[in-house]
Amino acid sequence: MKVRRLGRTALQVSELCLGTMNFGPLTPRQESFDILGDAIAAGVNFIDTADQYGGRLGVGATESLLGEWLAEDRSRRDRIVLATKVHEPMSEDINDRGLSARHIQRACDASLKRLGVDHIDLYQMHHIDRAAPPEEIWQAMDRLIAQGKITYVGSSNFPGWAIAGFNEKAAASHRLGLVCEQSLYNLVERRAELEVIPACQAYGVGVIAWSPLAGGLLAGAPTEPNGRRAGEQASEGARAHAQRLADFAVLCAGLGRSPGVVAIAWLLHQPGVTAAIVGPRRRDQFASLLKASELVLEEAVLSRLDAIFPPCGPAPEAYAW
Template identity: 90%
Template sequence: MRFRRLGRTALQVSELCLGTMNFGPLTSKEESFDILNDALAAGVNFIDTADQYGGRLGVGATERLLGEWLAEDRSRRGRIVLATKVHEPMSEDINDRGLSARHIQNACDASLRRLGVDHIDLYQMHHIDRAAQPEEIWQAMDRLIAQGKITYVGSSNFPGWAIARFNEKATASHRLGLVCEQSLYNLVERRAELEVLPACQAYGVGVIAWSPLAGGLLAGVTTDASGRRAGAQAQDGARMNSERIADFAALCDGLGQSPGVVAISWLLHQPGVTSAIVGPRRRDQFASLLKAPELALEAAVLSRLDAIFPACGPAPEAYAW
């Protein structure tokens, strides 16, 4: 496994980040533990979760599962960069959500209890909260840092203007600011190239790409883990992109590589990308993607991928002229 600096920090994280959204509701505890152990054995040191993950088991279930895994062997905690998120509703309480200073403090304490740890390496805002001003949010994050409960702050699903605004506010107060942005980015969905990626590069914010396989579309997935056909949205995506997906599959066949490996390797060739999040449901799915960071794509292959899945380019050039 190879490593990259997390944005402008000195922290080194693996080029593959293990996403845990499926752990608990879709992946059994036993198989989740197997995947986590496989990740450590493969050199993956970056594990991402969120306080809301848990699906049918209820919010917080995935963090609790991770806490059980960490408790099995206390040495594991020191070997991983642990990331979680705050923002999503945790109950029907009107204040048990969003990015108010009160909720950030309470949510962090709750995540620490569920995870069974004394600090979180990377605390990410799961979505933008337009009702919360940066000054209020930074006040809350400063308190958590001073208390030793978090180390770095990141964002997720932020637009470019918010990344700029938050880091300008941070710089004015001599703070480190946002160190990474977790963004939807893959060969099919490249709109992050318009504003988000340029903003991240300008401010030294690392990009953590989620859904690198476009919900399985770039891996040729047409059924879910139980054998049922993929959902309507995925099927619609497959129909709308059928020609491009066929061309992509042919290119991958020519390379002797699986589409999933090529799709993730492409992401890791993009400027500003620190890591790609892989969120497997099964152990074999995770194993099949481990070689993606080692795959070097030649310039001709990258150009062909751009031809199949055209780039957005940066704004305003992409639409102004």
């Protein structure tokens, strides 16, 4: 498994990041543990979760499951870069959500307890909170860093202007600032190329791509949807992109590779990308996608992929002149 620097930091992370959103509600406990073990054996050292993950089992369930896995063998903690997130509602309490300094402190303490660890390597803001001033957020993050509870701060689902603004505020106070942005990015959804990825490159922020298979569209067929709405969205996506997906399938067949492997390998060839998040539901899915780290795509193949799934183009030329 190849490793890359996390943004401009000296920290080395595997270019495939194991996403755990399915662990617990969709992937049974033992199979989740098996996937985690397979990841470590394959050289994956980057594991991502969030305080809200848990689905039908309730918020926090996935962090608790990870905590049980870590407790089985305490040496595992030192072998992984552990990332979690804060922002999403954790209860009906109006203050048990968002990015207020109060919630950040309390949410971090709760995550540490569920995970059974004394520190989190990467603490990410799960979404932008327009009501929270950056100064308040950085004050809370500084406190957590001083307490030894977190090491790095990242964002997720942030627009380019917020990435720039947060890092300018950080630089003014001689802070390290944001080190990575977890963004929706795949062959079907390339809007991150307009503003988000250029902002990340300008500030030395690593891009962690989530939904690399576009909800299963790029895996050759939609994955089992979680609920009726998700199933309808997957069907609509398949219809909207039918010709592109058919052309993509032909290209992958010519390469002798599965569509999912090619889609993730494409991400790993994109400028600014540190890692792609692989969020399997089953052990066999994870095993098959590990091959993406080994696949080198030639320029001719990358050009064909751009022809099938056209890039947005640079901003503002893509929407102005």
